Amino acid sequence: DTEVTQTPKHLVMGMTNKKSLKCEQHMGHRAMYWYKQKAKKPPELMFVYSYEKLSINESVPSRFSPECPNSSLLNLHLHALQPEDSALYLCASSQGGYSSPLHFGNGTRLTVT
């Protein structure tokens, strides 16, 4: 069982839709992350939140909009996506700091049609 919960598990959306991915953790972690993983590739960092503030944006297109409403929740708002954005989106959390390992959720499998 994972301690980072992501919903939904699967999402199919058209290029004109607006949808959101949700992530929740109750481990008291202060850092939360969004990663994108294409098939047979490693996870690629998209965003990092530290103490509910955006600390890293890896030059992600504006059609992806992150939000951290509180220390336990992380959302990724999606709008006007392209088919090449289809991927597994992974959320992770950590205590913060260089030595703290990341704890991953099981991801949301996104398909853009």
Next chain:
Amino acid sequence: AQSVTQLDSQVPVFEEAPVELRCNYSSSVSVYLFWYVQYPNQGLQLLLKYLSGSTLVKGINGFEAEFNKSQTSFHLRKPSVHISDTAEYFCAVMQIQGAQKLVFGQGTRLTINP
């Protein structure tokens, strides 16, 4: 910036045989090192980490890894594998300076044959 190279994209092994998955890294500053495992249709799970101290670290599921600073390597080993070890394995590096970004290698697909 740091980089990670996993030298084998696929490693097929017979059940109960030993296995080594190789990882080399490059960084201009000190780093912390991690190995993660990803089972099909799941997220990543931490196997083990090296922060400091003894260069041989033990992790979950019988895995261990050895940090070699001079060779900038962090190879993962298991003396006897099981069918359930079939998964994708990722080596990852965190530079101990600047932005806290965990960078992953390309992954090694471990396949255990009966």
